Amino acid sequence: MSSIAIENEANYLKYKGRYKGLLGWILSTDHKRIGLLYLYSMAVMFLIGAGLGLAMRFELLAPGKTVMDAQAYNATFTVHGVIMIFMVVIPGLPAVFGNFFLPLMIGAKDVAFPRLNLLSWWFFIIGIFLVLSALLFGSGTPDTGWTFYAPYSFRTGTNLLPAIFGAFVLGFSSILTGLNFLVTIHRMRCPGMKWTKMPLFVWTLYGTAWIQLLATPVVGITLVLVALERLFSVGIFDPALGGDPILYQHLFWIYSHPAVYVMILPALGVISEIIPTFSQKHIFGYKAIIASTMAIAFVGYLVWGHHMFTAGMSGTAQYYFSLLTFLVAVPSAIKVFNWISTMYKGSINLQTPFLWAVSFIFVFMIGGLSGLVLGALAANIHVHDTAFVVAHFHYIVFGGTGFAFLGAIHYWFPKIYGRMYDKSWANIGWAVFFIGFLTLYTPMFYLGLMGQPRRYYDYLAEFHGGNILATIGSWILATGIIIIFANLIRSASRGEKAVMDPWHSKTLEWTVPSPPPVENFDEIPVLEESDGPYNYK
Amino acid sequence: MSSERNHIVPYKTYVFVLLALIALTLSSIAITTIELGGLAYAGALVFAIVKSFLVLTWFMHLKYDKLYIILWVVFVFAILLVTVVVTFLDYLYR
Ligand code: HEM
Numbered sequence: 146m147s148s149i150a151i152e153n154e155a156n157y158l159k160y161k162g163r164y165k166g167l168l169g170w171i172l173s174t175d176h177k178r179i180g181l182l183y184l185y186s187m188a189v190m191f192l193i194g195a196g197l198g199l200a201m202r203f204e205l206l207a208p209g210k211t212v213m214d215a216q217a218y219n220a221t222f223t224v225h226g227v228i229m230i231f232m233v234v235i236p237g238l239p240a241v242f243g244n245f246f247l248p249l250m251i252g253a254k255d256v257a258f259p260r261l262n263l264l265s266w267w268f269f270i271i272g273i274f275l276v277l278s279a280l281l282f283g284s285g286t287p288d289t290g291w292t293f294y295a296p297y298s299f300r301t302g303t304n305l306l307p308a309i310f311g312a313f314v315l316g317f318s319s320i321l322t323g324l325n326f327l328v329t330i331h332r333m334r335c336p337g338m339k340w341t342k343m344p345l346f347v348w349t350l351y352g353t354a355w356i357q358l359l360a361t362p363v364v365g366i367t368l369v370l371v372a373l374e375r376l377f378s379v380g381i382f383d384p385a386l387g388g389d390p391i392l393y394q395h396l397f398w399i400y401s402h403p404a405v406y407v408m409i410l411p412a413l414g415v416i417s418e419i420i421p422t423f424s425q426k427h428i429f430g431y432k433a434i435i436a437s438t439m440a441i442a443f444v445g446y447l448v449w450g451h452h453m454f455t456a457g458m459s460g461t462a463q464y465y466f467s468l469l470t471f472l473v474a475v476p477s478a479i480k481v482f483n484w485i486s487t488m489y490k491g492s493i494n495l496q497t498p499f500l501w502a503v504s505f506i507f508v509f510m511i512g513g514l515s516g517l518v519l520g521a522l523a524a525n526i527h528v529h530d531t532a533f534v535v536a537h538f539h540y541i542v543f544g545g546t547g548f549a550f551l552g553a554i555h556y557w558f559p560k561i562y563g564r565m566y567d568k569s570w571a572n573i574g575w576a577v578f579f580i581g582f583l584t585l586y587t588p589m590f591y592l593g594l595m596g597q598p599r600r601y602y603d604y605l606a607e608f609h610g611g612n613i614l615a616t617i618g619s620w621i622l623a624t625g626i627i628i629i630f631a632n633l634i635r636s637a638s639r640g641e642k643a644v645m646d647p648w649h650s651k652t653l654e655w656t657v658p659s660p661p662p663v664e665n666f667d668e669i670p671v672l673e674e675s676d677g678p679y680n681y682k
Numbered sequence: 683m684s685s686e687r688n689h690i691v692p693y694k695t696y697v698f699v700l701l702a703l704i705a706l707t708l709s710s711i712a713i714t715t716i717e718l719g720g721l722a723y724a725g726a727l728v729f730a731i732v733k734s735f736l737v738l739t740w741f742m743h744l745k746y747d748k749l750y751i752i753l754w755v756v757f758v759f760a761i762l763l764v765t766v767v768v769t770f771l772d773y774l775y776r
């Protein structure tokens with residue numbers, strides 16, 4: 146690999162097309178610019194969501210009312226959840242890094258349908274504004290929780306319709322991205338890139354895209370049914386009219402459990418890129434990782450009922466769902482084994498992305514194992530709807546997807562901006578963030594086991610200690626976020642110039658200049674028999 | 683399965699399919715006037731299945747596509763079917 150800094154003449158950041166300035170971005174069909182559009186819009190939403198999270202933690206600093214009343218608290222956790230789930234982690238890695246790097250990693254000039262890609266971003270923005278309009282206008286901010294459970298969702302007096310319509314539009318954005326990626330991966334791989342030569346991040350995007358395409362319509366239709374129920378009392382979910390509220394839970398989780406794999410699969414892909422690069426070693430068990438990716442995507446469809454163990458399902462269904470929930474943990478464990486084995490006897494280079502990757506493994510293990518506690522029927526009765534569940538999914542969604550996202554941005558940053566961030570500040574940011582994360586969420590496992598319910602603005606005096614600790618953790622975490630954001634934002638324009646392949650990685654995106662030229666490759670690369678994404682000597 | 687070439691379907695075929703779809707829609711409305719109890723749902727579903735089959739086969743061109751694409755579509759419907767069956771593990775054993 147040559148390490149000459151190539152002059153950035155026709156790079157995608159500087160390129161001037163038909164439109165200038167902002168229009169040149171929001172009307173661009175370049176997958177790289179669209180990836181960054183998602184990155185910036187998502188970063189804004191993340192900061193808003195994080196602000197709401199800090200506000201909730203502040204309320205919970207002491208029992209009783211601290212800064213907001215019960216109604217305000219309900220609205221806050223609803224909006225926090227809707228923003229973080231539907232606008233940050235579900236689009237998350239595919240929309241930002243998938244868009245930016247999928248074509249580069251498979252040696253293509255763009256995705257299969259560039260205009261559809263831009264349309265997806267517009268749907269994303271329209272969805273965001275629809276949801277936000279529910280906050281600003283009408284009869285109060287939605288207070289049902291991000292799950293919109295029946296009967297709250299058709300009984301609440303708050304302005305729910307724009308919010309669910311917004312979620313519906315966001316779903317469309319997700320479906321179109323999935324469709325686009327599927328076609329791109331099937332049709333646009335460069336010559337010689339067989340399925341078994343695809344980088345693992347691309348493989349996870351592939352599995353994710355199938356879920357996006359097949360599961361998202363279910364939630365779309367479900368939300369339409371809720372709207373019909375609210376507007377015309379058709380009697381689908383309302384028991385007073387002969388409907389069944391548990392049917393809502395089935396339909397919701399038929400989408401939303403697979404959706405948690407939309408969040409985590411690409412994260413597993415990112416980790417599978419970072420670990421071999423910073424161990425300078427071929428990934429251990431390439432095919433086993435692919436198989437486990439596809440197994441997770443598939444079995445993930447069949448376990449949704451584990452969110453409903455206490456809702457009054459039949460015993461047969463409980464038994465079935467619990468069994469399959471245990472099965473779905475197996476492929477995740479296979480991946481962890483493979484990552485550790487990749488590091489074994491590698492020449493490890495402790496750079497920031499690698500720190501994020503190993504801390505990912507740590508929190509992902511705790512999150513996954515706590516999932517098994519929840520998946521066991523008897524234990525679930527005890528901890529369902531307690532702070533334990535909150536700890537579980539924050540360990541997995543924030544600790545998993547969030548850490549992978551931050552790992553990804555520190556890994557690909559030099560490629561995206563052609564500049565390197567300040568490495569010491571990046572490491573300090575990681576350390577503060579990690580400590581804050583553990584301090585914030587670990588007490589919730591304990592609080593949940595002791596019986597503190599989730600989604601209440603108040604708690605009994607005996608839970609005070611753990612809550613103080615968690616709130617202090619939230620401040621440490623916020624400090625970490627500020628350090629990381631400040632470092633990255635500054636470095637994007639003022640960092641040291643980065644070379645083509647700063648980490649000595651072997652995937653194709655590192656063979657083009659940093660930042661990449663508008664059309665990615667002057668000539669479409671051709672892979673030889675001996676080439677491969679992880680062929681370190 | 684002659685798929686690499688563009689297969690041109692005569693307009694007449696499309697018109698026939700369209701008429702069939704309209705007829706099926708009308709019949710699925712008509713059937714609600716007969717007192718069938720639970721079977722009314724089954725009836726509606728059967729009409730819907732036949733209609734989707736027509737759309738997939740002709741409008742979406744599956745009839746002239748490669749085998750593996752047809753298999754993908756079958757696979758997708760199989761997942762849907764499994765989802766429905768699993769849901770009934772709850773409803774039938776309550
Ligand atoms: C080993 C794998 C996993 C197992 C066994 C597992 C199991 C469970 C169970 C049984 C629940 C329901 C708890 C309850 O409400 O009583 C739950 C909740 C949840 N899980 Fe997991 N899980 C796993 C992985 C994941 C992953 C990978 C994600 C996301 C990336 C995730 C996100 C969530 C979320 C968001 C909830 C809470 C939903 C809510 O009620 O608001 N889980 N998990």
Ligand SMILES: [Cu+2]
Pocket residue numbers: 401402405448449451452
């Ligand atoms: Cu789940």
